Amino acid sequence: MSELKYLSGFGNEFSSEDPRCPGSLPEGQNNPQVCPYGLYAEQLSGSAFTCPRPTNKRSWLYRILPSVRHKPYTAMHCGNLTENWDEVEPDPNQLRWMPFTIPKSSEKKVDFVTVKHNPSFTQSSGFTWCFNNSDGDFLIVPQQGEILITTEFGKMMVEPNEICVIQQGMRFSVNVFGETRGYVLEVYGAHFELPDLGPIGANGLANPRDFLTPVAWYEDREVATGYTVINKYQGKLFSSQQSFSPFNVVAWHGNYTPYKYNLDNFMVINCVAFDHADPSIFTVLTAKSSRPGVAMADFVIFPPRWGVADHTFRPPYYHRNCMSEFMGLIKGHYEAKEEGFQPGGGTLHSTMTPHGPDRDCFEKSSTALLKPERVADGTMAFMFESSFSMAVTKWGLETCQRLDKSYYQCWEPLRKHFDPNWRPSKQ
Numbered sequence: 001m002s003e004l005k006y007l008s009g010f011g012n013e014f015s016s017e018d019p020r021c022p023g024s025l026p027e028g029q030n031n032p033q034v035c036p037y038g039l040y041a042e043q044l045s046g047s048a049f050t051c052p053r054p055t056n057k058r059s060w061l062y063r064i065l066p067s068v069r070h071k072p073y074t075a076m077h078c079g080n081l082t083e084n085w086d087e088v089e090p091d092p093n094q095l096r097w098m099p100f101t102i103p104k105s106s107e108k109k110v111d112f113v114t115v116k117h118n119p120s121f122t123q124s125s126g127f128t129w130c131f132n133n134s135d136g137d138f139l140i141v142p143q144q145g146e147i148l149i150t151t152e153f154g155k156m157m158v159e160p161n162e163i164c165v166i167q168q169g170m171r172f173s174v175n176v177f178g179e180t181r182g183y184v185l186e187v188y189g190a191h192f193e194l195p196d197l198g199p200i201g202a203n204g205l206a207n208p209r210d211f212l213t214p215v216a217w218y219e220d221r222e223v224a225t226g227y228t229v230i231n232k233y234q235g236k237l238f239s240s241q242q243s244f245s246p247f248n249v250v251a252w253h254g255n256y257t258p259y260k261y262n263l264d265n266f267m268v269i270n271c272v273a274f275d276h277a278d279p280s281i282f283t284v285l286t287a288k289s290s291r292p293g294v295a296m297a298d299f300v301i302f303p304p305r306w307g308v309a310d311h312t313f314r315p316p317y318y319h320r321n322c323m324s325e326f327m328g329l330i331k332g333h334y335e336a337k338e339e340g341f342q343p344g345g346g347t348l349h350s351t352m353t354p355h356g357p358d359r360d361c362f363e364k365s366s367t368a369l370l371k372p373e374r375v376a377d378g379t380m381a382f383m384f385e386s387s388f389s390m391a392v393t394k395w396g397l398e399t400c401q402r403l404d405k406s407y408y409q410c411w412e413p414l415r416k417h418f419d420p421n422w423r424p425s426k427q
């Protein structure tokens with residue numbers, strides 16, 4: 001699997017040619033009268049044409065046939081996908097889901113719309129359908145099972161502890177190699193960026209060179225039975241037929257690409273004196289809103305690190321947050337809750353909903369001898385933190401049957417320690 005090659009850098013002006021067609025990328029211009037190898041030129045715009053340079057995103061794709069050569073889109077069944085946020089009454093409770101079940105192959109099949117099992121990945125993509133999201137960008141967090149993502153830009157192998165971003169409009173298909181599960185965050189109206197580093201300086205957190213973009217790969221494949229392009233548009237699914245694989249891009253250049261990132265490369269910053277630093281220090285990617293400092297969504301991780309803070313309650317503090325916090329666990333356990341929150345599960349702490357360590361964590365960390373210690377070794381929890389208030393779907397609250405109704409009980413044993421006679425000890 002490691003045969004796949006990548007280009008390194010975040011949001012760079014990349015260029016790539018499938019080595020089978022040297023010289024396929026036009027030189028010096030985007031729209032030659034006739035493109036090398038008889039290819040069609042097609043621009044994919046990820047920003048308004050007139051966006052300022054730092055946010056201006058587009059790529060030029062040189063392909064065997066242009067994307068427009070397809071039959072009309074028709075509405076298709078949307079399964080559990082919904083854009084109806086009023087399906088169920090709002091619920092401000094702390095919500096926790098047990099690991100989402102992976103259907104056995106004997107059961108009714110579920111898919112990523114486009115998931116396909118295990119074809120060869122160096123030859124044909126093997127697909128007869130692909131997906132694209134016209135509404136926004138996907139951040140995909142595999143939790144179990146590696147996934148091979150074939151895109152118009154090339155192929156990416158993404159394993160648990162890596163994440164990838166497929167931006168608005170990019171066509172892709174997903175191969176799985178066994179039981180596979182993960183999380184997806186969708187953002188509208190902004191693309192993910194690296195957070196500013198402020199006083200941290202020029203280096204640190206997720207470093208740009210660790211982001212990897214696929215290299216051009218094409219197949220010139222006619223599909224007599226029809227190739228289906230599934231398009232998520234205004235929250236609904238539409239499909240259209242064409243007679244060829246859309247993974248027919250021989251060369252491309254631009255700064256609007258899919259990419260992946262290995263979370264082990266995150267340069268962790270943490271408190272080395274006292275108190276608990278806010279989790280914004282663990283932000284991998286941010287999708288900014290128009291309000292300065294307020295993200296539509298941040299992708300935050302809780303990676304292995306040293307905990308050394310003196311005279312400090314080291315785990316996450318009790319809090320209420322104007323932001324919504326959805327958390328998932330890729331592996332291991334989460335320090336604020338050793339029990340109950342399991343890999344492949346999730347929690348949602350909505351706008352201003354109180355949460356924090358469970359009773360065990362509180363008692364243990366209030367009395368622990370504060371020596372330097374490894375925190376979260378072998379684990380990887382993450383948070384999708386958003387300034388939007390969240391609605392949960394009917395599927396999430398009811399149909400999936402994974403909601404842990406006992407979640408609130410992890411805080412019930414919290415005891416009162418208040419002692420009105422307490423006095424500061426004399427030094």
Ligand SMILES: O=C(O)Cc1cc(O)ccc1O
Pocket residue numbers: 277278279315316317319325336349355356383
């Ligand atoms: O709620 C959580 O577990 C996430 C979280 C972690 C932390 O260290 C500080 C604040 C916060 O919301």
Ligand SMILES: [Fe+2]
Pocket residue numbers: 319321325349355
């Ligand atoms: Fe929190």
